Amino acid sequence: MLRLLPLLMLAGAPAPDTAMERLEALMRDYRGQVPGASVLVLRDGQPLVRRGWGLADLEAGIPAGPHTNYRLASVTKQFTAAAVLLLAEDGRLSLDDPVRRWLPSLPPAADAVTLRHLLSHTSGLVDYEDVMPEGQDRQVHDADVLRLLEGQDRTCFPPGSAYRYSNSGYALLALVVERASGLDFATFLRRRIFRPLGMAGTVAHREGVDVVAHRAWGYSLVDGVWVRTDQSPTSAVLGDGGIYSNLDDLARWDAALYDDRLLRPESLALMFSPATATDEPDVPHYGFGWRLNGDSVWHSGETIGFRNVIVRWPRQRLTVVVLTNRNDPEPYPLALAIGRLFGAP
Structure with a gap:
């Protein structure tokens, strides 16, 4: 404790x-x-708090801690955005490419949609969860999202004219990364982001292909009892939410967002610049994979059995990460309260 004083x-x-x-x-x-x-x-890259509370696995009694890997859900989107920006730096794609250049099976309604629109949730594409067959119990993957959208020759608004948060867009971006790089999405992330940054415990999880070490299992409170609810039919989609990670690896990720060890300064500027105004309360703008709110940039991740958030105050070089393996509550207010304890504005 004295060392932190x-x-x-x-x-x-x-x-x-x-x-x-x-x-x-x-x-x-x-x-x-x-x-x-x-x-x-x-703060300034140094951990002021790095610990867990409660259990990562109720059945086995395994405590949560710094090495526990949680399903990040939509916190994944910042990694998908970084993958696209890396390929743009490589000259393998342009952010203004029409998405149908890479995914030509999309219907004509997607003609005007660009990769930039997908990154900023301004494509107007239908959300794949809204068009999944009723009673779907088989898990869908990113390629299944494309197949679902192939039958939707419509958009919610003209591309680029409005904001509508879109899991569809980020699932499609994962497929674009695969086609532009020649690697499957999980392998691209491992080779170009996780391994270079030393994020050894982080994985875009594919059941039967890899194993999540130190895994947290998701739970929901049902009639006063915690019930394991770790997977849903959409849990296997990678581009919008399939990464598992832990505190130490996210500290390495946070450090890379301050310099050019992964992305060039111009790419980081794009990621954290307002790409569009949003319709979300208290979130004026969205960048690429990040919500922008004055002094802070942040993103939450919500899926069955998990609620997570990362909040960064770059001017103060302060970051708070809260990862939880339960369905409720949303941890963003908690992260803000923790941030205020340690100097957040």
Whole structure:
């Protein structure tokens, strides 16, 4: 605790004991024999908090911790966006390419849709979850998303004219990465992002192909009892939400967003620049895989049995990550409260 004192005092935050006591109070609902949470607080690249509460696996009694791998859900989208930007840097694609250049089986309604529209949720494409067959129990994959959209010769609005959050767009982007790179999406992420950054525990998970080490299992509270609800029919789609990761690997990812060890400065600028206004309360703009809100950039991830968020305050070089393996509550307010303990505006 004494080692953290200079950092916390310089931040203008509460004294360490007070901050940690307040943190414990914030995390009280995650303590004990319940689905847990792993929390990371970074300032200037140094971990002020790096620990877990509760359990990653209720049945086996395995505690949550820094190495626990959670399904990131839509926090995945920033990695998909980075993959596209890497290929743009390589000259393998352009952000203004029509999506039908890469996925020609899409219907004519997608003629005007570009990769930039997909990245910024301005394509107007129908959400694949809205057109899945009723009673679908087989898991769908990114290629299945394309097949579902092949039968939807319509858009919700003219491409580029409005914002509508789209899981379809990011599933299609994963397929574009595959076609432009010649590698399957999971392999591309491993070779071009995870391995170079030392994110050894992170994986775009494919059942039967890889194993998630130190895996957190997802749970939902049903009639007062925690029930394992780890997978849904959409859990196998990679581009919009299929990455598993942990606190230490996300610290490495956060560090790479401050310099050019992965992406060029101009690519990072695109990622964090307003690409479109949004219709989401308290989220003025969306970039590429990130919500932009004044001093902070952030993204949440929500899927059956998991609720996650990463919030960054770049000017303060402060980051809070909250990963949870339960269906509720949404952890964004919790992350903001934790950030304020350690100097967030």
